[in-house]
Amino acid sequence: MKKAKRFFQYDNIGYLFVLPAFLYMLIFVGYPIVDNIILSFQDVNMKTLTAAHKPFAGLANYIEIFQDPVFIKSLSNTLLFTVCCLLFQFLIGFALAIFFNQNFKISKPVRGLLMMPWMIPITVTALIFKFIFGTDVGILNNILQGLGIIKENIDWLTSTNTAMFAIVCANVWIGIPFNMILISTGLTTIPQELYESASIDGAGKIQSFFKITLPLLKPTIESVLILGFIYTFKVFDLVYVMTGGGPVNSTHMLSTYSYKLSFEMFKYSKGSAVANVLFVILLIISMFYLRMTTKGEEE
Template sequence: MQSKRERKEKLIGYCFILPAVLYMLVFIGYPIVYNWLISFQDVTATTLASTARDLIGLDNYKNIKADPTFFKAVRQTFFYTVFCLVFQFSLGFLFALFFSRNFKLSKPIRGFIVISWMLPVTVTALVFKFMFAEGNGIINMILMNLHLISKPIGWLIQSGTAMWGLIIANSWVGIPFNMLLLTTGLNNISTEVYEAAAIDGAGSVQRFMKITLPLLKPTIMSVLVLGFVYTFKVFDLVYVMTGGGPVDATEVMSTYSYKLSFQLFHFGEGAAVANVLFVCLFLVALLYLKTISKDEVI
């Protein structure tokens, strides 16, 4: 039997978490459930406000499956995500190794680098859109002054280069995020471990491979999973810089869902695409939890 004091403390605890629970239910739980419901209904501009909607089962999923743009958007979403992660993590790791050393101006420089991550994504997208502009973009000006190109290139209006422009812009945003988390992980590794290894004759490469990477594995996993989630669901950067063009060359799942819902007014099909995106992220989260739990058991 719980005492009166214990019941009171438990009740107080429930009262503290109640606002967070209500917020999650209203602003996260309800939209997810509603989105799943309309993905099985025939919802268009004429039936959006109606309560009597036709239940069409999996027809919306069949329709997007028959649309080649959907598979193109899926491929490009994974392509964009993988290459962004490669650049963000690689450069972020190098910066983390560099700034984990104690030297003069280390913290101020690291603070300046973090500015790119703190800026709103829409601002970053506009800046890079102007930088990659064909007429007066600074990228073309620099390359032409270096005599690397003879005439301006339309980086964001050509199918072969538009996606790489997005990858560069997103990597510029994500590198500080990776650097911060990895720097924190490196600082949590005791220097005594490195000193003991050095006394035993381990070189710098051996210390990195046998000490740094194994002890940094939980941080690396967290960085990769968070980076995957943030990058995979990208919308604002793509929408502002290219809008999914040219000719669907940068169409990703989020922009494709938005286009179906708010430009073509096929809300059921747009919800179906959003649910596919949700399932992909959910599977990644499950894989991450399984990996972490396995490491904890070991």
């Protein structure tokens, strides 16, 4: 007891403040991850779910999912979805951040209103876009027909050619404010004196943008892209509500396919194996992000 009391004196008192958060993460994050990893090496289904000793399957589940065409489709869909969303939401968010960084009268109120898509629950956003892209009563079809662009309704969410486009649009709408606010914060850290000096030296706005703004925003841009990748790659609720992975598996992501295997097909071990593939990819990206930020702080 005396040793413990002596340990928590002075600088070591910080461990007491960290302990509750550490225990929370250990119980509610660490244990499920470890349990899911163990589950992926077993053969657990409806028959063996309650068995005292679960059959050991080794790497069989991982071999089977990598031979599963739906898993390969889900993996490629996840990568395609992530890249498309990152590209458009970053470009639009960057443009809006530059625009609202100008000191005009209503810039701050309008920028605050543009944060609404980020604050609305994703399930609500998914339902809104499901209504927008609906076939018979969809707002988009009605607008396009009113303008004379189309004559017949387009099956946005039930066609393999357009379903991915619809969920990308929904996710881009959610991600634009996130990109805009982080880039806007980065812009505020750039000293205005640099632009004034460049103007005196005869540099135009385009030259100042490429020689001052972009180089100084590099750490912010890297953080925005990596965090955006992590948030987008693990998408579940948006896709599940809008399309459920359909039609014909055309919008299945790793997360939705893992859910389908586990809770619709009751192949718990295979579902956990898919979830672990998603976990490993995000872990690698997260480690890269931490290494990048640590390196930036040291410099």
